[in-house]
Amino acid sequence: MNRRTFLQFSTLASFAAIGYFLNPLKLFELQNADARKISEPEMELPDLQFAELELRTQTDSIVIHHSGTENRKDLSAAEVHKYHRNLGWAGIGYHFVIRQDGTIERGRYIDTVGAHCYEHNGNTVGICLSGNFNYDQPTRKQLNSAKKLTAWLCQKYHLDPHSDSTLLGHRDLILGTNCPGMNLYEDLDELRDFCIRKVRV
Ligand SMILES: [Zn+2]
Known part of the structure; x- marks a missing residue:
């Protein structure tokens, strides 16, 4: 890709990105995705003393x-x-x-x-x-x-x-x-x- 093609390409890409975010449907989807976010349920936090614990790196x-x-x-x-x-x-x-x-x-x-x-x-x-x-x-x-x-x-x-x-x-x-x-x-x-x-x- 030469410089000119690159510039044309990046301009097009910018317009596409702006269009995406200005699209009311997309905006609605983004807001909706946020609304679907499940919040952490309320919980009691008892003060428990532990011996050494190991970090878990995977959760399946x-x-x-x-x-x-x-x-x-x-x-x-x-x-x-x-x-x-x-x-x-x-x-x-x-x-x-x-x-x-x-x-x-x-x-x-x-x-x-x-x-x-x-x-x-x-x-x-x-x-x-x-x-x-x-x-x-x-x-x-x-x-x-x-x-x-x-x-x-x-x-x-x-x-x-x-x-x-x-x-x-x-x-x-x-x-x-x-x-x-x-x-x-x-x-x-x-x-x-x-x-x-x-x-x-
Ligand atoms: Zn059990």
Whole structure:
């Protein structure tokens, strides 16, 4: 390309760029894309002390768990943290806990390697819904919070909600566990459908 052709080309390119941004339809699309942005859901930030944590550099999946205790208690992130510390872990293994009233509590810092799914902690985020869903149903408020949280995570990590590997139950990855309990496992499609409707990646 000689200089003259280059100048003609760059002038044309500039007009094309200006035209693109002045096009009301394009402007609408740009604004609309922004309007579709999913904001970070409100969450409680309990003051938890961790031993050394490792940064996670890759995020391919979101793994859903239940706390699954026999007493079917609505455990808090702080209670799970204490339990996991007593096991000798760095702290709570999940990145989030969702209480039965729908409150989302932060667990392990989101960009660190969790301790919730053996051999898959290096590239997954772990969410625990409090309760034992082999017996009980997750509450509507828990499911609604789980939807907001998973949609936001899909957007944050550019995970395609259509993909079979984006939103998983613990038992999809580990043989021999029924986590997150039969009842919650059946609700995972509702979370996937919500993310498919809300998330543009
Ligand atoms: Zn689990």
